[in-house]
Amino acid sequence: MPCGDNRNKAKKGRGISMKKAIIKGTGRYVPPRVVTNHELTQWMDTSDEWIRQRTGIEQRYWVPEGDEIGPSDLGLEASRIALKRAGWTPSDIDLIIFATMTPDVYLPGSGCYLQYKLGLDTTPALDIRQQCTGFIYGLTIANAFIRSGFANRILFVGSEVQSTALDISTRGRDISVIFGDGAGAVCLEGVETDEQVGIIESTLNAQGEFASALIMELPSSRLNPRISEEMILEGRHYAFMDGRSVFKHAVKRLGEVAKETMEKAGLSAEEIDLFIPHQANLRINQAFARSINLPEEKVFNNIQRYGNTTAASIPIALDEAIEMNLIGNGSTVLFLALGAGLTWGAVIYKFAD
Ligand code: COA
Numbered sequence: 001m002p003c004g005d006n007r008n009k010a011k012k013g014r015g016i017s018m019k020k021a022i023i024k025g026t027g028r029y030v031p032p033r034v035v036t037n038h039e040l041t042q043w044m045d046t047s048d049e050w051i052r053q054r055t056g057i058e059q060r061y062w063v064p065e066g067d068e069i070g071p072s073d074l075g076l077e078a079s080r081i082a083l084k085r086a087g088w089t090p091s092d093i094d095l096i097i098f099a100t101m102t103p104d105v106y107l108p109g110s111g112c113y114l115q116y117k118l119g120l121d122t123t124p125a126l127d128i129r130q131q132c133t134g135f136i137y138g139l140t141i142a143n144a145f146i147r148s149g150f151a152n153r154i155l156f157v158g159s160e161v162q163s164t165a166l167d168i169s170t171r172g173r174d175i176s177v178i179f180g181d182g183a184g185a186v187c188l189e190g191v192e193t194d195e196q197v198g199i200i201e202s203t204l205n206a207q208g209e210f211a212s213a214l215i216m217e218l219p220s221s222r223l224n225p226r227i228s229e230e231m232i233l234e235g236r237h238y239a240f241m242d243g244r245s246v247f248k249h250a251v252k253r254l255g256e257v258a259k260e261t262m263e264k265a266g267l268s269a270e271e272i273d274l275f276i277p278h279q280a281n282l283r284i285n286q287a288f289a290r291s292i293n294l295p296e297e298k299v300f301n302n303i304q305r306y307g308n309t310t311a312a313s314i315p316i317a318l319d320e321a322i323e324m325n326l327i328g329n330g331s332t333v334l335f336l337a338l339g340a341g342l343t344w345g346a347v348i349y350k351f352a353d
């Protein structure tokens with residue numbers, strides 16, 4: 001099935017300017033297999049205590065072994081929920097944006113797989129590769145598409161299957177204990193309104209200078225051959241992370257970008273009802289809260305149950321926060337993240353009254 005010719009679709013919303021991008025529905029999905037910290041000790045030298053103390057994580061979800069489940073499958077489940085809550089059918093979608101760092105295959109993008117699984121014919125689908133900052137970049141892209149009139153109804157999905165690419169031996173323990181699988185989906189619609197609602201401010205950053213701080217190198221087009229047995233034996237097909245460096249960057253950059261984005265929006269921290277950071281490490285989020293003097297209850301955390309689900313972590317957290325009535329009509333939320341690239345950013349979103 002081809003990915004589609006988007007020229008016709010592109011005309012759909014053209015000519016309508018300066019709409020606000022409003023969240024119409026959210027959904028989340030995790031695979032049924034729960035993997036506790038204790039379970040990890042059968043494969044690697046680690047402990048429940050070490051993982052909880054350093055990261056806050058108690059468990060994560062992994063796809064069942066041998067079932068060929070990719071991020072487009074998890075994304076499909078999350079999308080079905082979000083679409084239902086939005087009152088949309090798949091044919092209402094003008095554009096799919098799919099954020100993942102673990103695509104179903106090297107190419108094509110997972111958005112195309114999701115598009116087909118939703119039963120769509122030629123609806124355009126765009127993959128983005130912004131890792132843990134995927135939700136922040138994706139929301140900003142969706143907002144730009146909606147405001148330009150290019151698309152009016154966007155299905156935005158963040159989804160990851162990371163467990164199938166983890167080195168679960170002791171060699172990979174600093175990374176493998178952190179990551180989990182899952183998906184979150186958001187239906188965004190352009191709405192003509194004078195009110196200060198929807199995506200009201202965003203800040204994006206990247207600093208390629210630190211690309212090697214968090215990297216999965218193989219298969220690599222700059223190598224010839226792209227992958228070899230020797231490289232695999234060296235473990236270069238697994239992610240490498242300089243954890244301490246990423247930690248330090250995160251604490252510094254998250255505080256900076258939150259402040260910058262609030263300043264641009266003319267809002268103080270008191271006017272933000274809930275901060276929803278990417279879930280990389282509970283200690284990072286606690287240090288971020290301290291760095292800008294936020295009370296801990298203003299910062300949403302659910303990493304304890306999910307681990308780090310990369311591009312899925314913020315949409316999963318958003319869906320849970322809505323379900324828990326922590327946010328709703330009239331609330332102002334600040335989303336923020338830092339991840340591989342390095343990339344980092346923040347978005348302020350206000351729910352309509
Ligand atoms: N279980 C037990 N011991 C472990 C371990 C594990 N899973 N992983 C590493 N260790 C060991 C190390 O080997 C090291 O041992 P040593 O002192 O004998 O050499 C010791 O624990 C400390 O390792 P270190 O890497 O310095 O720990 P840390 O306090 O920096 O915590 C992270 C490691 C990964 C939890 C932390 O650096 C982190 O969270 N960084 C940010 C990660 C992140 O946000 N990534 C995603 C970005 S989106």
